[in-house]
Amino acid sequence: MSKHAFRGLYVIAAVLLVLPFVLPNSFYVDLVIRMAINAIIVLGLNLLFGFAGQISLGHAGFLGIGAYASAALPTFLGWHPLLAMAAGAAAAGALAALVARPIFRLKGQYLAMATLGLGIIINIVVRNEAAWTGGPDGMPVPAMAFGSFEISGDKHWYWIVAFLLCVSIWASINLIDSPFGRALRALHGSEVASKVVGVQVVRYKVVIFVLSAVFASIMGSITALYVGFVTPTIADFFHSIELVTMVVIGGMGSIYGSVLGAVLLTALPQALATFEGWETVVFGAILMLCMIFLPRGLVPTLAARLGKGA
Amino acid sequence: MLAEFLQFLFSGITVGSTYALAALGFTLIYNSSHVINFAQGEFIMLGGMLAVYFTQTGLGLPLSILLAIALPAVVGLVLEKVAIEPVKGAEPVTLIIITIGASLVLRGLIQIWLGKGTFSLPAFSGEQPIEVLGATLMPQSLWVMGVTAVVVCALWYFFARTLYGKAMLATSYNRVAAEMVGINTDGVLFLSFAMSAALGALGGILLTPITLTSYDAGIMLGLKGFVGAVLGGLGNGLGAVVGGLLVGVLEAMGAGYISSSYKDAIPFVLILLILFFRPNGLFGGKTTDRV
Numbered sequence: 001m002s003k004h005a006f007r008g009l010y011v012i013a014a015v016l017l018v019l020p021f022v023l024p025n026s027f028y029v030d031l032v033i034r035m036a037i038n039a040i041i042v043l044g045l046n047l048l049f050g051f052a053g054q055i056s057l058g059h060a061g062f063l064g065i066g067a068y069a070s071a072a073l074p075t076f077l078g079w080h081p082l083l084a085m086a087a088g089a090a091a092a093g094a095l096a097a098l099v100a101r102p103i104f105r106l107k108g109q110y111l112a113m114a115t116l117g118l119g120i121i122i123n124i125v126v127r128n129e130a131a132w133t134g135g136p137d138g139m140p141v142p143a144m145a146f147g148s149f150e151i152s153g154d155k156h157w158y159w160i161v162a163f164l165l166c167v168s169i170w171a172s173i174n175l176i177d178s179p180f181g182r183a184l185r186a187l188h189g190s191e192v193a194s195k196v197v198g199v200q201v202v203r204y205k206v207v208i209f210v211l212s213a214v215f216a217s218i219m220g221s222i223t224a225l226y227v228g229f230v231t232p233t234i235a236d237f238f239h240s241i242e243l244v245t246m247v248v249i250g251g252m253g254s255i256y257g258s259v260l261g262a263v264l265l266t267a268l269p270q271a272l273a274t275f276e277g278w279e280t281v282v283f284g285a286i287l288m289l290c291m292i293f294l295p296r297g298l299v300p301t302l303a304a305r306l307g308k309g310a
Numbered sequence: 311m312l313a314e315f316l317q318f319l320f321s322g323i324t325v326g327s328t329y330a331l332a333a334l335g336f337t338l339i340y341n342s343s344h345v346i347n348f349a350q351g352e353f354i355m356l357g358g359m360l361a362v363y364f365t366q367t368g369l370g371l372p373l374s375i376l377l378a379i380a381l382p383a384v385v386g387l388v389l390e391k392v393a394i395e396p397v398k399g400a401e402p403v404t405l406i407i408i409t410i411g412a413s414l415v416l417r418g419l420i421q422i423w424l425g426k427g428t429f430s431l432p433a434f435s436g437e438q439p440i441e442v443l444g445a446t447l448m449p450q451s452l453w454v455m456g457v458t459a460v461v462v463c464a465l466w467y468f469f470a471r472t473l474y475g476k477a478m479l480a481t482s483y484n485r486v487a488a489e490m491v492g493i494n495t496d497g498v499l500f501l502s503f504a505m506s507a508a509l510g511a512l513g514g515i516l517l518t519p520i521t522l523t524s525y526d527a528g529i530m531l532g533l534k535g536f537v538g539a540v541l542g543g544l545g546n547g548l549g550a551v552v553g554g555l556l557v558g559v560l561e562a563m564g565a566g567y568i569s570s571s572y573k574d575a576i577p578f579v580l581i582l583l584i585l586f587f588r589p590n591g592l593f594g595g596k597t598t599d600r601v
Binding site: 049055099102103106110112113114116117118120121124125128237241244245248252277278279280281282283284285286287288291292295 | 536
C-alpha cells in the first residue's frame with residue numbers, strides 16, 4: 001500500500017461524478033446504484049475473507065436484518081428510518097459478535113458453517129413471521145424523510161450511494177495500512193506467528209467480522225429504502241453466494257477487486273438475460289472457470305501480469 | 311401419545327437415512343481431499359430426477375434405478391477430473407466456490423432439460439401401510455431404512471476389509487505417507503467423488519416416492535446432509551451416519567411437537583449449537599495441530 005493505492009479511488013470518484021450526465025436513461029442509473037451498493041457490501045466482506053482468511057456463507061442474512069429493520073420498525077413502531085437503520089446495524093453487529101466469539105476460538109473453516117446456518121435461519125424467520133415481515137410476499141418500506149424533505153428516486157440515492165462508495169474505499173485503504181490492518185494481514189499469513197508477536201488473534205477476527213456484518217446491515221437498509229420494498233430473497237442463501245462470488249472473482253484481499261467483482265456480477269444477470277433460461281448454468285460455469293483459471297481473482301492476477309511485463 | 315411419538319420417529323429415520331447417505335458422501339470427499347463438496351445435494355436431486363425420467367421413458371424400475379445411480383457417479387468423476395484435480399492444493403474457499411459453481415450448473419441443466427415441475431416415483435412395493443403400535447409405517451420407509459443399513463454395512467466392509475478401502479483410509483490419515491507406500495492418492499480422490507455421488511443419488515431415489523422431487527430439491531437436502539456430517543464430526547464415517555439420522559429425527563420431532571413452519575430451521579440451529587459446544591462433533595476427539 002503506497003501513495004498510488006489512492007489513484008484508483010480518484011478514477012472511481014471521477015467516473016461516478018461524470019456518469020449521471022452520460023447515462024442514457026434511468027435503467028442504467030439504477031444499475032450503477034445497485035453496483036455501488038454491492039461494491040460497498042463486498043468491500044466489508046473482503047476485509048473478512050482477504051485479511052482474516054475466513055469466509056461467510058450467510059452474509060445475506062445480515063443484509064436482511066438491516067432491510068427488515070428499515071421496513072418493520074418505522075411501519076409498526078413509528079421509528080425514524082435513520083434510527084431503524086442504526087437499530088438494524090446494532091442488531092446485526094451484536095448477532096455477529098455473539099456467533100463469532102465461540103467460533104473464532106476454533107481453527108479452520110467453521111465460520112463458513114456457522115454463518116451458513118445463521119443465514120438460513122434468518123431467512124426462514126423472515127419468511128415465517130408474516131405479521132412483522134409480510135412473509136414470502138415481502139412488505140413496503142417507508143421512505144427516509146427529514147422534515148418535509150424526502151429522500152426518494154434514483155437521483156437522490158445515486159449521490160448518496162456514490163459518496164458512500166468513495167468513503168468506503170478510502171476507509172478500507174486506510175484501515176489496511178493502519179496497525180489494525182497490518183495485524184489482520186499478519187493473521188492471514190500465519191496465525192501462530194502473529195500470536196507470537198502479540199496480535200490478539202481472536203479479538204481481531206471478531207472485530208472484522210462484526211464490522212463486515214454492520215456494513216452489510218446498513219447496506220441492506222439502504223437497499224430497502226432505495227427500492228421501497230423488501231422481500232425474503234434479499235436474505236436467501238443464493239444471495240450470500242453471489243456476494244462471496246463477487247469477492248472471489250474480483251480477488252480476495254484486493255480493494256479494487258471488490259469493486260470490479262461487484263460491478264461485473266451485478267451486470268452479469270442483465271447480460272445473461274439474452275440466454276433465456278440458461279442464466280443459472282452460465283453463472284455457475286463462470287464461477288468454476290474463474291476459480292480454475294484465476295484462483296486469485298481478476299485484479300491480483302492482472303496486477304501480477306502487468307507487474308511482470310513492466 | 312406413543313403412537314404419535316413413533317410416527318414422528320419413523321418419518322425422522324426415513325428422511326434421516328437420506329441425510330445419512332449424503333453425510334457419508336460429504337465425509338468421503340472431505341477425507342480424501344479436504345474439499346467440502348457443496349454439489350453433494352445436486353447428486354441427491356439427480357438421482358431422484360433421473361429415476362423419474364428413466365421410468366417415464368418406459369424402462370423398468372430396477373434398470374432406471376441402476377442408471378440413476380450410475381449417471382450421477384459419472385458426473386462426479388467428470389467434476390473431479392475437470393474442476394477439482396486441476397486446482398489441487400488451492401485454498402479451501404476456492405474449492406468451495408468451484409463446487410458451488412458445479413451445483414448451479416447441474417441444477418440449471420436439469421431445470422432446462424426436465425422443467426420446473428415436481429415429480430414422483432411409484433413406491434417400490436405398494437402403498438399398503440403397516441400398523442406398528444398405532445403408528446403407520448409406509449413400505450417405502452422400510453426400503454429407505456433397509457437399503458441405507460445395507461449400504462452402511464457394505465461401506466464398513468469396504469473400508470475395514472478390502473485393500474482399496476484401506477488405501478482410501480490411509481490417504482485420509484496422511485496423504486504424503488500414503489503416497490510413499492505406493493498408494494495412488496489421485497485415484498483415491500477420483501473414486502471418492504464417484505462413490506459419494508452414487509451414495510447421494512441412491513438417497514435421492516429412495517426418498518422420491520415419499521417426498522417428491524424437483525430440480526431445486528437438492529439444496530436443502532444437501533445442506534442438511536452437511537449438518538449431519540458436521541454433527542458426527544466432519545471426516546468420521548460412523549459419525550456421519552448417526553449425525554444424519556439424528557438430524558432427520560430431531561427435525562421430525564421439532565416439526566411435530568414445536569412448529570412445522572420452523573422445521574427447516576432445526577438442522578441449522580443444531581449446527582450452531584454443535585459448533586459452540588462440541589466443535590469436533592458428537593464423536594470427534596480432541597485434535598492438536600503441529601505448528
